Amino acid sequence: MTESTQTADFIRDIIAHDLENRVNDGRLQTRFPPEPNGYLHIGHAKSICLNFGVAAENPGGRCNLRFDDTNPEKEDVEYVDSIQEDVRWLGFDWEERKFYASDYFEPLYGFAEELILKGKAYVCDLSANDMREYRGTLTEPGRESPFRERSVEENLDLFRRMRAGEFPDGARVLRARIDMASPNMNMRDPALYRIRRVEHHRTGNDWVIYPTYDYAHGISDALECVTHSLCTLEFEDHRPLYDWILDQLDLPCRPRQIEFSRLSLEYTVMSKRKLNALVQSGVVSGWDDPRMPTISGLRRRGYTPEAIREFCRCIGISKSPNRVEHALLENCLRSDLETRSPRTMAVLRPLKVVIDSLPEGYEEALTVPVHPQNEAMGRRMIHFTREIYIEQEDFRESAPKQYKRLVTGGEVRLRNAYVIRCREAVKDPVSGEICELRCEHDPATLNANPVGRKVQGVIHWVSASRCVSGEVRLYAPLFTVPEPDALKGEIVEQVNPDSIEVLNGCRFEPELAEAQGSLPYQFERLGYFHRDRDAVPGCPVFNRAVGLRDAWSKIEQRL
Ligand code: ATP
Numbered sequence: 001m002t003e004s005t006q007t008a009d010f011i012r013d014i015i016a017h018d019l020e021n022r023v024n025d026g027r028l029q030t031r032f033p034p035e036p037n038g039y040l041h042i043g044h045a046k047s048i049c050l051n052f053g054v055a056a057e058n059p060g061g062r063c064n065l066r067f068d069d070t071n072p073e074k075e076d077v078e079y080v081d082s083i084q085e086d087v088r089w090l091g092f093d094w095e096e097r098k099f100y101a102s103d104y105f106e107p108l109y110g111f112a113e114e115l116i117l118k119g120k121a122y123v124c125d126l127s128a129n130d131m132r133e134y135r136g137t138l139t140e141p142g143r144e145s146p147f148r149e150r151s152v153e154e155n156l157d158l159f160r161r162m163r164a165g166e167f168p169d170g171a172r173v174l175r176a177r178i179d180m181a182s183p184n185m186n187m188r189d190p191a192l193y194r195i196r197r198v199e200h201h202r203t204g205n206d207w208v209i210y211p212t213y214d215y216a217h218g219i220s221d222a223l224e225c226v227t228h229s230l231c232t233l234e235f236e237d238h239r240p241l242y243d244w245i246l247d248q249l250d251l252p253c254r255p256r257q258i259e260f261s262r263l264s265l266e267y268t269v270m271s272k273r274k275l276n277a278l279v280q281s282g283v284v285s286g287w288d289d290p291r292m293p294t295i296s297g298l299r300r301r302g303y304t305p306e307a308i309r310e311f312c313r314c315i316g317i318s319k320s321p322n323r324v325e326h327a328l329l330e331n332c333l334r335s336d337l338e339t340r341s342p343r344t345m346a347v348l349r350p351l352k353v354v355i356d357s358l359p360e361g362y363e364e365a366l367t368v369p370v371h372p373q374n375e376a377m378g379r380r381m382i383h384f385t386r387e388i389y390i391e392q393e394d395f396r397e398s399a400p401k402q403y404k405r406l407v408t409g410g411e412v413r414l415r416n417a418y419v420i421r422c423r424e425a426v427k428d429p430v431s432g433e434i435c436e437l438r439c440e441h442d443p444a445t446l447n448a449n450p451v452g453r454k455v456q457g458v459i460h461w462v463s464a465s466r467c468v469s470g471e472v473r474l475y476a477p478l479f480t481v482p483e484p485d486a487l488k489g490e491i492v493e494q495v496n497p498d499s500i501e502v503l504n505g506c507r508f509e510p511e512l513a514e515a516q517g518s519l520p521y522q523f524e525r526l527g528y529f530h531r532d533r534d535a536v537p538g539c540p541v542f543n544r545a546v547g548l549r550d551a552w553s554k555i556e557q558r559l
């Protein structure tokens, strides 16, 4: 698809203004700072498209990838790897600018000593409970810690001994010395360092104290000479602390934090804690389960980077709540695939049709376009044979006139081939179910209506002798309510049990046995389907990425 150009938003306006006024020497440096404690999701894509996008739009603009790895309990190299794969797949490149907050552990420690020397930080021995109590509430000011007036020498000595591992976990913290009466709770002497004997995925057991997010983030930004630190609105109340820390220290650059609203998407959840719970419980098959809102899940489902980028462009950047209809995401994929997906025919719930007007073993090769509007995509060959499969739901023994498909005694056009008439529906003598249709074809109707009559219905089909069987997985949203975050109770128990339907014995055109293309196929009349990695030779597996129309909104009306 041709990508539309980015429209302005309040962040781009600020950046344009700063560049014009040569703030920070007219440099533009952004960063995308994921914590490697889970896989990236579509919300992260919004932040990636903003940070990398705005850097690419401005000459000389750069964007760093920075792993915000200050919380070793929940972090892992598996996540570091997946994050890089996902950012690259989305089409962005950090080149040599990949950093880790853990690269700065030594300088961060040095800056903490500097704060102590300036009387701006102290070691506090209050227990976690007492600290919470001393902190006050939104309506009551906090109380000063009894350790707040420790001398610089004592603080320095204790902090060095914290680093040296002399105290047990949680026994002491280093706190900023700001204002216990501040109306902003974040300014009430927040913790800067905690003692935690946890192995870090990069620094191993080198450290037993770890910096807090608030302490590490602004300094990391400044060390990387970030000019615009773009983050989501929940950090708005942290901005005074971000600025306070930078004000105390002598740093190479003065970044500016600007907040925008988080993306949330209907019928799914976006918090990594909840997504992790789904993965750990096994209700989904993993982070890349095609029902997940993760980048890897969307990729496996059949989403393209182009569709996700277009989605991010459509939702825009602002400070107002950003709850987006699921249909918008689906529409972005549909309009991307509409123009470039190869077409094929597949039958998901097969019903055998015998065309008695053809001799045994009859085969007619037909060449048909791979894409009806795009000749450049070439042609493919299909085979018209005596036995074919059609979709069970494309036949009724009798039906009202509005039913434009096949009925006993009626006619229908087989897509890309002939008109057939159904003589008889053969039933299984035991179950009474229809097991086969006996039909005749009209040889004068290949891709043309017979003179004097118009056959309105067109159905898809697959040759019974020239096909492969395989599996198709159909998906519905993970949750049946638009705002699953508002549900009470365990998230795992709220998952829509009908969010996946697995169909076996589906019939595909033979070339789909080996199909390796990166783009999903359009299965005519059924939607866009992407080959799953569970496929084995001879047995393809396809995920339905999205239907042809917005079927879900219709289902929703009936719920
Ligand atoms: P979660 O709450 O899911 O754990 P997080 O904010 O802790 O998410 P990070 O890894 O810290 O996840 O996020 C990296 C960057 O992506 C941050 O700048 C964050 O603001 C941004 N981000 C995370 N979720 C969203 C979202 N839903 N919409 C927009 N940006 C997001």
Ligand code: MG
Pocket (backbone or CB within 6 Å): 035
């Ligand atoms: Mg975070």
